[in-house]
Amino acid sequence: MNNNNNEGFDGSRRRLLLVGMGLGLQALLAPTMASTVAAFASAAMPGPLREPATMTPRAARGVLTRVVLAGDRLVAVGERGLVVLSDDGGRQWRQAxxxxxxxxxxxxxxxxxxxxxxxHSGVVLHTSDGGESWSIQTDGVALAKASLAQALGLPDTNADRDRSIQDAQRLVDDGADKPLLSICFADARRGMVVGAFGLAARTDDGGKTWTPCRNRLPNPMSLHLYAVAHHDKTWVVAGEQGVMMLSRDDGASFESLAAPSERTLFAATATRKGGFVFAGLLGAACRIDPGSTTVTAIELSAPLTILSCAELRDGRVMLLAQGGRVLASRDDGAHFAEQQLPRREPLTSLVEAADGGLVATSMGGVARLG
Incomplete structure (x- = not known):
């Protein structure tokens, strides 16, 4: 199978892509091919790259895709450039x-x-004040040009030079249409971002320069990459059709891993002991023990599609499934049991606030669960 697949397969890939963008169950049940392609195309229009996010008093009730901790502050992001901040554990929010x-x-x-x-549009934003203000570090156009320059710089003796140039030229011709789907920083300098159709870039200077690194990844089919995570100098990447890869040299090189199934993986998290947990489509779940390269399947109680995962301060690993169901593990991801939440809604991500409460994003905003 290659990237010149028929329309049906392409439509399926685009629907999976939308799920990984944090659009939850609504996208999983994706509508028609026409509406899916329209939604995908609208995200790539150049206008949104030039237009700032609209300030609105309902920002915290918009479609939000991810929430994380920045010190004691909560930062949530979502559609149309929404970024909201909370300094009281998720009870009150303000827009950045x-x-x-x-x-x-x-x-x-x-x-x-x-x-x-x-x-979307290959954009990477940076803040140095805890999320109060943001600036653009790169976008899809800049990443494409960097990829082409990198390919043109390969020696004539490189067997992959012509193919690399052709692939990079296609990226340039596509304009800004390059959804980035996961970003992870090890510290204030080392970071990696991955996305649709095998996009990947790294930085070693805090994002002042982003260097395309898809040539380091064993992903010849350019499958969508939905998740990147790290522990110390170990990095993992996972995505479409169960593609998994691991680096133990701080991202200098990656090796392919054998996933338990070909079901797409949407989420990955590192555990404090140095292991990794992955999960995704229809119950796909697996883990890597600390110091190992062996991937072990995780048996879940139901074939739930997992949209995000995270480790809490007490060591529990949480998997957030479609429909707002949450699974928890107390043994580094070896076994999971469902944990009841006060209410169930289509959540997209979950984080533990500084005071120990759980805060989640959803199709209807961000809320404290307890």
Whole structure:
């Protein structure tokens, strides 16, 4: 199978792509091919890259895709460039000013002040004041040009040079249409971002420069990459059709891992002991033990589609499934049991606030669950 697949397969890939963008069950049941393609195309229009997010008193009730901690502050991101902040554990929220109005899909903070957001149109945003203000570090056009320059710089003796140039030229021709789906920073300098059709880039200077690194990833089919996570100098990437890869040299090189199934993986998290947990479509779940490269399947109680996962301060690993169902593990992801929440709604991500309460994003905003 290759990237010149028929329309049916392409439509299926686009629907999976929308799920991974944090659009939850509504996208999983994706509508028609026409509406899916229209939604995908509208996200890539150049206008949202030039237009700042609209300030609105209902920002915390918009479609939000991810929430994380930045020190004691909560930062949530979502559609149309929405970024909202809470300094009281998720009880009250205020909107931050953002220079773009594209959908924002992932956010990572290295400490209380330094943070990054990834989103549609290949955009990466940066803050140095805990999310109060944001600036653009790169976008889909810049990443494509960097990819082409990298390919043109390969020696004539490189067997992959012509193919690399052709692939990079296609990225340039596509314009800004490059959804980034997951971003992760190890510290204030080292970070990695991945996205649709195998997109990947790294930085070692806090995002001042982003270097395409898809050539380091064993992903010849350019499958969508939905998740990137790290522990110390170990990095993992996972995505469409169960593609998994791991680096033990701080991202200099990656090796392919054998996933238990070909079901798409939407989420990955590192555990404090150095292991990793992955989960995704229709009960797909697996883990890597600390120091190992062996992938072990995790048996879930039901074939739930997992949209995000996270480790809490007490060591529990939480999987957030479609429909607002949450599974918890107390043994580093070896076994999971369902945990009841006060209410069930289509949640997109979950985080533990500084005071120990759980805060979640959803199709209807962000809320404290307890």
């Amino acid at each position: 000013r953002v220079p773009v109005s594209v959908t924002l899909t992932s956010v990572s903070f290295a400490d209380a002040r330094q943070g990054w957001i990834a989103g």
